[in-house]
Amino acid sequence: MSFRGSPFDQPQAGFDGRATHSPQQQYSAGFAGSAAPASALDNAVEKFEKFAAVIESKVDTYTGPIKPYVPSIARFLIVATFYEDSSRIVTQWKDQVLYLNNYKGIPWFIVVVFLMLNVVVMVIASTFLIMRKQEKYTIPALVGVIVSQGLFYGLIFDYSFLLRSLSVMGGLSITFSDSIIRDKRSLAMPGLPMLEYKDNRKYFLLAGRLMLLLLFVGFLFAGKLTFIRLFLKLVGAICCVSVAVGYKTKFAAIGLCTLLFFYNLSVNHYWSYDYVDATRDLLRYEYFQTLSIVGGLLIIVNTGAGEFSIDEKKKTY
Secondary structure (H helix, E strand, O other), X not given: OOOOOOOOOOOOOOOOOOOOOOHHHHHHHOOHHHHHHHHHHHHHHHHHHHHHHHHHHHHHHHOHHHHHHHHHHHHHXXXXXXXXXXXXXXXXXXXXXXXXXXXXXXXXXXXXXXXXXXXXXXXXXXXXXXXXXXXXXXXXXXXXXXXXXXXXXXXXXXXXXXXXXXXXXXXXXXXXXXXXXXXXXXXXXXXXXXHHHHHHHHHHHHHHHHHHOHHHHHHHHOOOOOHHHHHHHHHHHHHHHHHHHOOOHHHXXXXXXXXXXXXXXXXXXXXXXXXXOHHHHHHHHHHHHHHHHHHHHHHHHHHOOOOOOHHHHHHHO
């Protein structure tokens, strides 16, 4: 996002195994043992699904009073990084202008207009998004801010910036999918089918789920490999795959939210650094971007994975 710190820091049925005098049945009996591993796997999957259902039920029970407010909380978390970035541009205006003008060589007038436009768009679009107003305009505007800042600050090809930015875009995509049917239903005439809008929604949900998880790609390959970090990476990888394919999506999203919450507090604790320390700026940036990812995951917890998911297919079959 905006400049931070130094510019250089950056028996099948027949296979039941019962003895008979029929040659075909005797042939089938010879393979009776092969059903055991499959049966054990089925039992393990069944136990896992029961465990996941219990966790989901407990979460629903304990969060019942705040459940109506979860979508608003999720939206606020998603746009938290834009509020933080707009605040930084205003409070460090001279540093931002000097960086883009002197270090990047962008003309002063263009820099001033660009920064002012960014602040206005981020504040207004984020506020409208929380209020669920004009999402078809505010979400593309926020995506445009991410892309334009990547180009102006020369971060568009930076590995970390790219993954985090795509993850934030994934959260915005999920937010957009959450608003499609509501907005279109208010405009549709009574009795008209909503299938077209549902079809559009499932594509945004799928894209949002996949983009949202890109943050964990960097996390899986970053840092020294300790036992605790290895455990967290393994849990995170399993949850990521689960959310991506849409299997026990709510349970996996809850797991990722919990993992990110503790990771954010233990790693991105920017408040423990002095104001003059450049590390504080970088950690603050990562802290609020991680909050945006948590917001996207909360929407998944609240709405589910959508039509392109194993969970949805299991309801059909």
